[in-house]
Amino acid sequence: MHSKIWLALAPFLVYVQVAAAGIITEGPLTRADFWVQHNPDGEKLILDAAGIKAYNEQVLQSGQHLAVVDLATFPQLLDGAAVKKTLTNYNYLRVPLYAHGKLFTAADQAKLKALTDPGTIPPVVVTRYGVAVQHSSLRNLPREEGLYEEADDHYYDDLQETVVEPGEPVAILHASKDHQYFYVQMYNVRGWLLQKDVALTTREHWLTYVQPDKFIQVVDKDYQVPGPAGKVFYLMGARMRLEKKDNKHYTVLLPYRNQFGRLEEQAVNLPKTAALHEGYLPYTANNVVRQAFKFYGNPYGWGGSFRSVDCSSLVGSVYKTMGVILPRNSDQLRRCPLGGRLDLAGASHEQRQLLYQDLRPGATIHMPGHVMLYLGQVDQKPYVIHAASSYYEPGAATGAHATQFKLHGQPWHKVYVRKVLVSDLALHGRDGKIFADRATSVRDYDLQDFPAAAAQNKLAVSSAGVVQAAAQLPTKK
Numbered sequence: 001m002h003s004k005i006w007l008a009l010a011p012f013l014v015y016v017q018v019a020a021a022g023i024i025t026e027g028p029l030t031r032a033d034f035w036v037q038h039n040p041d042g043e044k045l046i047l048d049a050a051g052i053k054a055y056n057e058q059v060l061q062s063g064q065h066l067a068v069v070d071l072a073t074f075p076q077l078l079d080g081a082a083v084k085k086t087l088t089n090y091n092y093l094r095v096p097l098y099a100h101g102k103l104f105t106a107a108d109q110a111k112l113k114a115l116t117d118p119g120t121i122p123p124v125v126v127t128r129y130g131v132a133v134q135h136s137s138l139r140n141l142p143r144e145e146g147l148y149e150e151a152d153d154h155y156y157d158d159l160q161e162t163v164v165e166p167g168e169p170v171a172i173l174h175a176s177k178d179h180q181y182f183y184v185q186m187y188n189v190r191g192w193l194l195q196k197d198v199a200l201t202t203r204e205h206w207l208t209y210v211q212p213d214k215f216i217q218v219v220d221k222d223y224q225v226p227g228p229a230g231k232v233f234y235l236m237g238a239r240m241r242l243e244k245k246d247n248k249h250y251t252v253l254l255p256y257r258n259q260f261g262r263l264e265e266q267a268v269n270l271p272k273t274a275a276l277h278e279g280y281l282p283y284t285a286n287n288v289v290r291q292a293f294k295f296y297g298n299p300y301g302w303g304g305s306f307r308s309v310d311c312s313s314l315v316g317s318v319y320k321t322m323g324v325i326l327p328r329n330s331d332q333l334r335r336c337p338l339g340g341r342l343d344l345a346g347a348s349h350e351q352r353q354l355l356y357q358d359l360r361p362g363a364t365i366h367m368p369g370h371v372m373l374y375l376g377q378v379d380q381k382p383y384v385i386h387a388a389s390s391y392y393e394p395g396a397a398t399g400a401h402a403t404q405f406k407l408h409g410q411p412w413h414k415v416y417v418r419k420v421l422v423s424d425l426a427l428h429g430r431d432g433k434i435f436a437d438r439a440t441s442v443r444d445y446d447l448q449d450f451p452a453a454a455a456q457n458k459l460a461v462s463s464a465g466v467v468q469a470a471a472q473l474p475t476k477k
Contacts, residue, residue: 002055005059010208010464015223022423022424022425022426022427023417023421023422023423023427024383024423024424025422025423026326027148029375029378029383029422030296030422031293032289032290032293032296035289035361035375035376036286036289036290038376039285039286039289039361039376041285042284042285042286042289042361043284043286044284044285044339045282045283045284045447046283046284046285046444046446047283047324047446047447048107048283049280049323051283051298051447052283052322052323052324053279053318054447055324055339055445055446055447056323056324056325058337059326059327059336059337060325061262061323061337062335062337062450064332064335064336064337065332065335066188066327066332066335066336067188067189067190067298067327067332068187068188068325068326068327069185069187069188070187071169071171071185071210072207072210072211073185074127074185076126076127076128076203077124077125077126077127078124078125078127078173079123079124079125080121080122080124080125083121083125083174083183084121084301085108085120085123085175086116086190087116087173087174087183088113088116088118089140090109090141091140092140092141092147092158092159093109093112093113095149096149096151096471097147097148097149097158097291098147098148098150098151098153099145099146099147099148101151101152102151103151104147112141112143113141114144114177115141115142115143115176115177115178115181116141116142116176116177116183117174117175117176117177119172119173120177123204125173126145127171127172127173127290128172128173129169129171129184129200129201129202129203129205129206130167130169130170130171130172130184130198130199130200130201130206130263131167131169131170131198131199131201131206131255131263132164132165132166132167132168132169132170132193132197132198132255133166133197133198133199133232133255133256133257133263134166134197134232134233135163135164135165135166135232135233135234135307136163136164136193136194136197137160137161137162137163137164137193137194137303137304137305138160138161138162138163138164138184138186138189138191138192138193139159139160139161139181139191139192139193140158140160140191140192141159141192142176142178142180142181142183142192143159144180144194146158146159146160147159147475150417154235154302155302155305155384155418156302157302157303157305159166160302160303160304160305161189161191161303161328162186162189162191162303162304162313162328163235163236163303163304163305163313164186164193164197165186165234165235165236165238165377166225166232166233166238166240166255167209167238167239167241167255168186168209168238169206169209169210170182170184170186170193170198171183171184171185172184172198172244173185173190174196178370179195180194180195181194181195182194182195182198185436186334187325188248188316188325188326188327188328189328195261196257197257198257198261199255199256199257199258199261199262199263199264200261200262200263201262201263201429202294204275205263208241208435209255211461212239212241212242214242214278214279215239215240215242215279216239216242216250216252216270216276216277216278217237217238217239217240217276217277217278217279217280217281218234218235218236218237218238218239218242218275219236219275219276219277219281219291219294219321219338220236220274220275220294221235221236221273221294221295221298222234222235222236222274222307223238223275223276225240225252225254225268225270226268227254227256227266227268228254228256228266229256232254233307234296235304235307235309235317236295236317236318236320236321237290237316237317237318237320237321240252240253240254240270241253241265242278243267244256244380245278246271247272248268248271248272249269249271249272249274250269250276250278251267251268251269251270252267252268252270252271253265253266253267253268254266254267254268254423268448277321279319280322280323281321281322282322283322283323283324283329283378285360285361285362286361287321287322288318288319288322288361288362288373289361289373289375289385290361291318291321292314292318292373293319293385295308295309295314295317295420296420296421296422297419297420297421298387298419298420299418299419300388300389300417301313301387306421308387310387310389311330311370311371311372311386311387311388311389311418312328312329312330312333312371313328314373314386314387314420315333315364315440316328316333317372319445324445326445330366330369330370330371333364333366333371333464334364334366334440334441334443336443336445339443339444339445339446339448340363340442340444340446340448341442341444341446342355342441342443343440343441344439344440344441344442345440349436349437352436352437352439353380353382353388353436355442356374356377356382356425356436356442357377357380357382359374359382359442360374360444360459361374361375361376362374362444363442363443363444364442364444364445364462365384365425365435365439365441365442366439366440366441366442366443367429367435367438367439367440368438368440370386371386372384372385372386373385373386374442375422378391381424382424382425383422383423383424383425384422384423384424384425384437385420385422386420386423387419387420388418388419388420388421388423388427389416389417389418390414390415390416390417390418391415391417391427391428391429391435392409392412392413392414392415392427392428392429392430392432393412393413393415394407394411394412394428394432395411395412395413395417396411396413397411397413398413398415402436407430407431407432408432412432414430421442423435425439
């Protein structure tokens with residue numbers, strides 16, 4: 001089910017093969033250089049180092065419940081009742097779940113809850129300090145095996161929160177009853193991390209990982225480093241402390257856990273390659289696009305599983321390479337402060353199409369439970385790159401990767417794609433609407449608002465002047 005179309009882009013025509021649903025399968029639109037070459041302003045700096053610092057401060061100080069914290073000033077003493085409240089969030093067990101294809105029973109749930117050991121949390125929690133030494137899963141509850149909402153599922157583990165990269169500093173708040181997990185605070189999320197993947201250290205040494213003077217960053221989709229116990233895997237955005245460099249090599253300090261569980265470091269020489277970058281990349285629209293395309297074709301990784309990214313961690317990993325600190329999940333990304341945020345409630349299809357024309361490549365388009373990175377327009381049609389799990393199509397289900405249901409009395413089916421891909425906004429959601437019309441907001445991560453007057457003027461005169469949506473589409477409040 002493919003159609004071949006010609007996309008007019010003066011002064012030449014571009015031949016593209018596109019899936020019927022709007023997914024681009026091959027051709028120039030699947031490559032970063034196409035979008036970079038057609039964005040003449042793409043190399044302009046969006047924010048310099050001072051601007052990024054100011055933006056990050058606003059994220060940290062936001063009252064929007066973004067769950068992002070400044071580890072450098074994280075309290076050394078915490079209220080035990082508050083820690084207990086977050087630790088005993090058992091909402092992940094509110095629906096029937098399956099383990100290894102069998103129902104996870106009430107007795108199983110009780111045993112898992114007991115592992116959180118909330119009764120031993122003291123009135124005042126003394127923070128301990130650790131550094132991750134492996135690419136490791138951060139879990140919603142202290143259990144390594146997955147729990148799934150369908151018996152035959154192995155993609156969408158309800159316990160998978162995110163992943164932690166080697167060298168990631170974590171504040172340790174509690175331990176599981178079986179001493180297999182630490183309950184930790186990362187810079188943008190809390191969860192359970194295997195103790196064997198954490199090395200304990202002093203607060204002073206820990207701060208050199210929180211705020212390293214010099215560091216190398218992984219700017220490819222991933223990278224592997226030889227370590228004391230084998231190769232160590234890093235995902236894009238991970239940092240390594242830089243000790244020294246010469247014309248051909250970086251010498252980095254690789255953290256590892258000794259036999260007593262304490263942090264030690266090994267100096268490792270790494271060749272200077274395009275996969276590594278000293279410090280942050282310049283924050284430009286074209287760099288956002290270039291970084292996103294490094295994940296193109298990767299499998300969809302729910303919560304960072306399969307050593308890959310989901311929709312929000314694609315955005316987070318890309319922006320992290322430029323020093324922009326964002327929250328972990330898609331709904332939190334939508335609520336980030338400052339920058340251009342335009343809500344789309346009440347906007348017609350025509351008004352949305354006009355608005356998409358004004359987006360800067362690298363901006364995000366938000367739907368319930370999903371976020372996409374905007375690339376640009378071809379023949380007045382907006383395109384995005386995103387880590388897509390699924391979409392919906394009318395008609396009866398066919399094949400092993402589709403499920404059927406009824407919408408307005410007609411058969412529809414869900415199609416799993418599970419990869420990082422390029423598409424237009426004509427994919428359908430479960431409600432039958434296309435993504436262009438399901439979007440709830442668009443936004444930039446910047447210190448400036450959208451050009452509100454221009455956007456509102458376009459919206460006000462669209463749809464033959466019938467719908468005046470400008471008043472319904474405020475800029476960032």
